[in-house]
Amino acid sequence: MENKPMSSFQASIAAELPYLRRYARTLTGSQSVGDAAVRETLQAMIAAPDEIDEDAPVRTELYRIFHRIWSDTSLRPIEMPGAIVGSLPRKLRKALLLTTIEGFTVDETALILGMSEREVEDFVKEARSAIHAMLSAKIMIIEDEAVIALHLKSLMVSMGNDVAAIVRTESEAIAAAEQVEPELILADVNLADGSSGIDAVRHILTTMTVPVIFITAFPEKLLTGEGHEPAYIISKPFNPDNVVATVWQALLVSRETAAMAEIN
Template identity: 85%
Template sequence: MSSFQTAVTAELPYLRRYARTLTGSQSIGDAAVRETLQAMIAAPDEIDENAPVRVELYRVFHRIWSDSSLRPIDIPGAIVGSLPRRLRKALLLTTIEGFTVDETAHILGMTESEVEDFVAQARSAIHALLSAKIMIIEDEAIIALHLKSLMVSMGNDVAAIVRTKDEAVAMAEQVEPELILADVNLADGSSGIDAVREILSNMSLPVIFITAFPEKLLTGDGSEPAYVISKPFDPDNVVATVWQALLVSREKAAMAEID
C-alpha cells in the first residue's frame, strides 16, 4: 500500500462522519464514501498525490456526490441539516472538519469569497438556535465578567460563575450547563482540570479551557481537551470557539438519535 493510500485510509473515519452529518444518514453517507473510493481507484490519474491527502479526498467526494441528494434533514436538533445544501457544506467543512477557507474553496470548486459568504449566511441563519446555558469557572472577577458579557452578547444564558473546584462540581450538578468555560488555576489553589474531570464523569458536555497555562493541558500524554484558548485571549477567538463547540455538540447529539 502506498503512503497516499495509507493516508487516505486514516482519513476515512472523518469522511464517514462528515458524510453522515451532511446527508443525515449513516447508510447514505457510507454509500457516498464507497463511491468516492471507487472513483479514486478507477481513475488514479485524476488524483493529485502532491496535494494534501485530506483535501484531495474531500474534493473527490464532492466531485462525485450529487447535490440533489442533499435535502433538508428532518431530525430534531440537526441544526446544519436545516440549511440549504451550499451553506451546509461550507459550514461543515470550515467549522466541524476544520478546513481553511482556501481549502474549502478548492474542495467545493468555489471562490474563497463565495465560501466566506456561505459560511456567514449559515452562521446568521442558525445563530439563535445555538444559545445555551453556560457555566464559567474563573477566579479572576474581571475576566469572569468579560467572559459573561461575551456569552450574553451571543444570546447565551450564563447560569453560574464559580471560583473553586468544589463550587464548580456542586454548581454543575445544580444548573446542568450545556457548555463550560474553565480556567486551570483556581482561587483556593484547586484545579479547573480536576473540576472538569469530575463534572464530565457525571455528564457529557463540551468544555473550553481558557488559561494562561495551556502547557498543563497540551502535554501530549493521553487525551487532550478539544478546545484550549490561551490568555490573554482574543474575544473573537472565544466567540468563534464557543460557537464551534456548541455546533459540534448539538450535531453529535442530533445524529446519535438515528443510530
C-alpha cells in the same frame, strides 16, 4: 529491513494530524466517527499517492483529500424531526468550521470543498444567521483568569446565552454544575488553586451529559491519541470567532442527540 526516512511532506502531514482529528471530531460531534474519518483519509493517501499534490500547501491538501474521500453519511441525518441541525445543510456547517475554527481563508476553503469563493461566503453568512437564531443555552464557565472569564461571558451573552455560573476551581465547578445544571461548559485546564479543569469535567460528566469545550494554551496535551479525548478544544489566546463557532457546533450536536433520544 531498514526503514525509509520520512519525507518532509510526510512529516508535515503528521504534524497536522492532531488538528485534522480535532476538525473531524467537531464536524461529526464524535471522537470515534471523527478518528475513523481521518484513518480513511490516511489510508486513501497511502493507497493512491499520485492523487496528492505535494506542491500544494500541506494543510490545505490534507483537508482537501479528507473531504474528497470522506462520506457525508457520517454527519447526523438532515431530515430529523426536532433536531436543530436538520435545518443546517452540511455545506454550511463545513464552510463555517473551516473558516473559523480551522482558520482557512475563503479561497482555501473553496479549494478544500470544491466550490466557488462566493459560495463559501454565502454559506458562512447563512450558517451564522441560522444558528444564531436557533440556539441559546445555560452556560457555565470554568476559568480562573478574570479578564478571560469576563470576555467569554460577553461573547456568550452576545449570542443570546445565559451565563449561569463562573467558577475558578475544581470544587466550585462541581458544586455549581450540580446547582445550575448547565447545557454547555467552557473549561480551562489549569485552575486557580492548582486543581484541574479536566478532573472537574470528568467528575461532572459522571452525573450529567453536557457538551464541554476546553480552552487551553496547550491543546496538544489533550490530543494525545490515547484514551478518550474531548471533541471540542480551543487554543489560547483564542479568536472570538472560533469560540462562537465552536459553541454553536457543540450545542447543535447536543440538541440533535437529545432529539434523537426522544424519537427512539
